[in-house]
Amino acid sequence: MALSERYASILKTVSKPGRYIGGEFNAVMKNKDDVRCRFAFCFPDTYEIGMSNLGVRILYDVLNRHPAIWCERVYAPWVDMMEKMKTYGIPLTAMESGDPVGDFDLIGFSLQYELCYSTALAMIKMANVPLLSRDRGEECPIIIGGGPCAYNPEPIADFFDLFNIGEGEEVLLEICELYMKMKREGRYSREGFLREAARSIEGVYVPAFYDVSYHEDGTIAAFTPKYDDIPTKIKKRIISDLDTVPYPEKPVMPYIETVHDRIVLEVYRGCIRGCRFCQAGMVYRPIREKSPEVLCKTAKCLYENTGYDEISLISLSISDYSRLPELCDNLLSWTDDAKVSLSLPSLRIDSFSEELMKKTTGVRTGGITFAPEAGTQRLRDVINKNVTEEDLMRAVGIAFRGGKGNVKLYFMDGLPTETMEDIAGIADLAKKVVGEYYRLPKPQRPYGIGVTISVSCFVPKPFTPFQWEKQDSFETLLEKQAHLRSCIDDKHIRYTYHDAKVSAIEAVFARGDRKLGKALALAAEEGIVFDAWDEFFSYDTYMDIFARTGIDAAFYTTRGFGLDEILPWDMIDCGVTKAYLKNERKKAYEEKTTPSCAEHCNGCGANALGGKNRWCH
Amino acid sequence: MVSLNPNGFYNLRFRFRKVGNLQFVSHLDLVRTFSKIAVRTKLPLWFTEGFNPKPKLVFSPPLSIGVESETEFLDVRLTQYVDPETALAAMNQNVTEEMRFFDAYYAETKLSDIAFISYEIRIQTAGVSEELAKKCQETLLADTVLAVKKGKDGEDKTVDIRPGIHSLTVEEKDGALLLYATLSSDSSSFLNPDLLIRVLKEKCNVFAKDDPTEEFLSVKRIAMLDKDMKDFR
Ligand code: SF4
Numbered sequence: 001m002a003l004s005e006r007y008a009s010i011l012k013t014v015s016k017p018g019r020y021i022g023g024e025f026n027a028v029m030k031n032k033d034d035v036r037c038r039f040a041f042c043f044p045d046t047y048e049i050g051m052s053n054l055g056v057r058i059l060y061d062v063l064n065r066h067p068a069i070w071c072e073r074v075y076a077p078w079v080d081m082m083e084k085m086k087t088y089g090i091p092l093t094a095m096e097s098g099d100p101v102g103d104f105d106l107i108g109f110s111l112q113y114e115l116c117y118s119t120a121l122a123m124i125k126m127a128n129v130p131l132l133s134r135d136r137g138e139e140c141p142i143i144i145g146g147g148p149c150a151y152n153p154e155p156i157a158d159f160f161d162l163f164n165i166g167e168g169e170e171v172l173l174e175i176c177e178l179y180m181k182m183k184r185e186g187r188y189s190r191e192g193f194l195r196e197a198a199r200s201i202e203g204v205y206v207p208a209f210y211d212v213s214y215h216e217d218g219t220i221a222a223f224t225p226k227y228d229d230i231p232t233k234i235k236k237r238i239i240s241d242l243d244t245v246p247y248p249e250k251p252v253m254p255y256i257e258t259v260h261d262r263i264v265l266e267v268y269r270g271c272i273r274g275c276r277f278c279q280a281g282m283v284y285r286p287i288r289e290k291s292p293e294v295l296c297k298t299a300k301c302l303y304e305n306t307g308y309d310e311i312s313l314i315s316l317s318i319s320d321y322s323r324l325p326e327l328c329d330n331l332l333s334w335t336d337d338a339k340v341s342l343s344l345p346s347l348r349i350d351s352f353s354e355e356l357m358k359k360t361t362g363v364r365t366g367g368i369t370f371a372p373e374a375g376t377q378r379l380r381d382v383i384n385k386n387v388t389e390e391d392l393m394r395a396v397g398i399a400f401r402g403g404k405g406n407v408k409l410y411f412m413d414g415l416p417t418e419t420m421e422d423i424a425g426i427a428d429l430a431k432k433v434v435g436e437y438y439r440l441p442k443p444q445r446p447y448g449i450g451v452t453i454s455v456s457c458f459v460p461k462p463f464t465p466f467q468w469e470k471q472d473s474f475e476t477l478l479e480k481q482a483h484l485r486s487c488i489d490d491k492h493i494r495y496t497y498h499d500a501k502v503s504a505i506e507a508v509f510a511r512g513d514r515k516l517g518k519a520l521a522l523a524a525e526e527g528i529v530f531d532a533w534d535e536f537f538s539y540d541t542y543m544d545i546f547a548r549t550g551i552d553a554a555f556y557t558t559r560g561f562g563l564d565e566i567l568p569w570d571m572i573d574c575g576v577t578k579a580y581l582k583n584e585r586k587k588a589y590e591e592k593t594t595p596s597c598a599e600h601c602n603g604c605g606a607n608a609l610g611g612k613n614r615w616c617h
Numbered sequence: 618m619v620s621l622n623p624n625g626f627y628n629l630r631f632r633f634r635k636v637g638n639l640q641f642v643s644h645l646d647l648v649r650t651f652s653k654i655a656v657r658t659k660l661p662l663w664f665t666e667g668f669n670p671k672p673k674l675v676f677s678p679p680l681s682i683g684v685e686s687e688t689e690f691l692d693v694r695l696t697q698y699v700d701p702e703t704a705l706a707a708m709n710q711n712v713t714e715e716m717r718f719f720d721a722y723y724a725e726t727k728l729s730d731i732a733f734i735s736y737e738i739r740i741q742t743a744g745v746s747e748e749l750a751k752k753c754q755e756t757l758l759a760d761t762v763l764a765v766k767k768g769k770d771g772e773d774k775t776v777d778i779r780p781g782i783h784s785l786t787v788e789e790k791d792g793a794l795l796l797y798a799t800l801s802s803d804s805s806s807f808l809n810p811d812l813l814i815r816v817l818k819e820k821c822n823v824f825a826k827d828d829p830t831e832e833f834l835s836v837k838r839i840a841m842l843d844k845d846m847k848d849f850r
Contacts, residue, residue: 006830008638009829009830009833010829010830011638011641012683012829012834013829017641017682017683018641018642018643018646018682020641021638021639021641021642022638023637023638023639023713023715024713025654025711025712025713084829088829088830253650253653255639255642255646255647255650256642256643256646257646257649304657304659305657306653306657307652307653307654307655307656307657307711308653308656309652309656309671339664339670
């Protein structure tokens with residue numbers, strides 16, 4: 001049987017076969033003889049999750065707009081499918097052509113969370129490409145990593161030939177252009193191509209071209225380029241003008257239900273807030289907005305090309321968009337008639353209003369979510385979450401009067417300077433929310449009330465003011481979780497928390513250096529996949545792997561990093577300066593807040609990257 | 618004759634296929650997909666009332682995952698009359714090859730009038746011969762054909778599927794078994810072709826190897842019939 005037939009045949013024997021079929025409406029088909037560069041865009045998780053990722057949609061569209069490039073999608077087969085493919089000798093294939101991924105010119109991985117690393121490596125193996133960059137021959141595809149995790153690429157440096165640092169729309173095209181040019185001119189070699197890319201394309205990091213040496217205590221002694229024509233610091237790339245950069249208007253329409261099965265409209269990039277734990281808020285700076293005119297045109301076009309009945313406005317904090325009323329009014333002028341609803345996720349507590357709630361008829365459920373992040377004002381000042389208890393009470397009051405009886409509150413535990421008092425503050429705040437509900441006159445509360453406290457564990461992330469902080473030990477986190485539970489004495493309050501063990505492993509990979517390569521290689525050898533899925537995550541397995549590869553997890557988690565230490569990710573310039581981050585850290589310990597960029601510029605340094613925008617100078 | 622339904626809508630019927638990889642799309646997913654396809658066509662759709670309005674779509678009996686079809690029906694409610702040919706073209710612009718639309722017309726029958734469905738079933742398995750084909754046919758046309766079926770309560774129960782088999786032939790062709798079966802399909806006595814396969818597995822030793830790259834099954838609907846055994850329209 002041919003590969004495609006064998007593939008179709010095993011589909012009858014696996015769960016959710018609709019994940020693997022391709023052939024969706026709007027999927028881009030090209031003739032392979034007409035293209036000069038075949039790009040396999042891999043998402044190291046399931047189809048349902050990968051199809052919902054906006055970054056992948058954008059880059060798939062950008063690459064396919066180029067007539068000589070054919071970009072195809074690849075997702076991780078679920079474990080039952082992986083098993084079958086192994087048994088019957090079927091390699092990893094791309095959705096559009098069904099061709100083996102190992103035969104492509106370039107393979108790109110979207111790295112959204114650290115716990116996808118094992119799955120990414122499993123996919124490289126399934127593609128029959130050598131796992132380690134240094135073992136790949138001239139005929140092997142070039143493997144590129146990008147996405148938020150590329151801001152600290154060091155733990156996976158051994159497996160990737162090249163990283164794209166920052167927004168990918170332009171860089172990926174430049175990489176493909178260079179590849180095609182060198183092939184056409186007959187001067188392509190792996191080494192030559194990577195060297196040329198590292199030298200001439202801004203935002204390209206080729207880990208193999210840099211040496212890292214360590215002190216005896218395991219900290220980094222030096223990070224040195226091997227050649228003097230490649231940059232010592234890799235500057236992140238941004239798109240200058242979001243109004244003119246292409247945006248996907250014909251997204252691939254999945255047959256099966258995906259996580260975000262709706263129109264996704266990206267409104268702006270960056271964030272004016274500066275919460276001190278938030279990586280996205282720092283690395284996506286400077287703030288660049290799209291104009292309502294462009295957004296409305298795109299929305300209409302997307303509606304006509306998809307038939308979706310929901311438009312979701314996406315950004316880090318939608319209410320900070322400077323022209324939100326204009327945008328909403330404009331969209332509402334036709335969405336109601338078309339029976340399309342608007343949804344505004346990521347609403348901030350302090351900007352939640354009755355008007356906004358009414359506009360977003362799309363909030364169909366009886367619930368609403370807010371993220372105070374910390375239980376006391378003191379700790380909220382430390383993390384620079386500039387919302388007060390009054391803000392929260394006002395917001396939930398509006399929600400209750402608007403008929404929403406379920407409130408979900410997001411918090412974090414293990415934050416720097418946190419005490420048991422701050423933990424108790426979480427329960428206290430939830431109780432006050434319940435109290436706010438019962439302050440409504442009886443006829444206004446015909447439905448019940450439920451408050452869910454959802455607590456995740458703080459992970460100190462690169463390029464945040466808290467990047468040097470230590471993570472609470474596992475035992476401390478357990479104590480805090482137990483304390484919180486003991487503080488809750490109201491039957492309307494439900495408490496859920498994230499597994500502290502997951503956060504510890506996340507921290508190791510988020511903050512790790514190249515020494516972790518050995519551990520990940522071993523994990524790949526042991527067949528570990530889908531760590532982001534509770535049913536597959538195993539703390540003990542990772543601890544065992546760390547022990548066998550000489551890794552001390554505490555070095556990256558509970559130790560904390562010295563202010564003068566060379567950090568694994570120091571070779572990346574994300575725009576925001578280290579001096580700014582240090583000063584923000586200092587202010588955190590002084591419990592001083594920093595105003596948003598809407599009030600005035602705080603001099604974070606990201607404006608040096610340029611960009612057409614509103615807030616920076 | 619096109620007349621406005623007393624409820625205030627026009628019922629436009631489409632006949633389409635669902636072949637190839639689309640056999641792996643469940644009925645539920647198909648329904649969701651069609652809501653979006655219908656919106657893309659810009660036809661004057663009649664929406665359901667309520668908090669979450671959706672175009673009103675009615676389908677012929679659901680297909681199981683793993684079954685293809687050359688003939689499926691979809692009824693779409695419209696608020697205005699649209700030329701069927703125009704509607705047909707609009708549909709075809711919004712689907713892929715595996716889901717072509719063949720006809721569009723204002724229907725006078727109800728989809729619940731479908732009484733029988735004909736299937737073409739190909740079984741690629743070890744030891745195919747004319748004798749095996751004969752044995753399979755005899756087995757399925759015996760006076761009683763007992764099959765184990767999952768009941769609504771999740772419990773297995775044994776049922777006689779013979780009354781649901783209207784006609785059936787099995788032959789050997791190109792090294793495979795080729796079955797043609799016309800099965801009862803009104804809502805009270807719908808017979809899933811999967812039960813036939815189960816009987817053959819048990820009694821005639823097909824698919825004994827359990828290797829999907831060597832043994833292969835394809836099931837396809839080829840016609841829908843009314844109670845007089847005429848092509849349903
Ligand atoms: S440069 Fe100033 S305005 Fe721009 S993001 Fe940084 S702090 Fe905000």
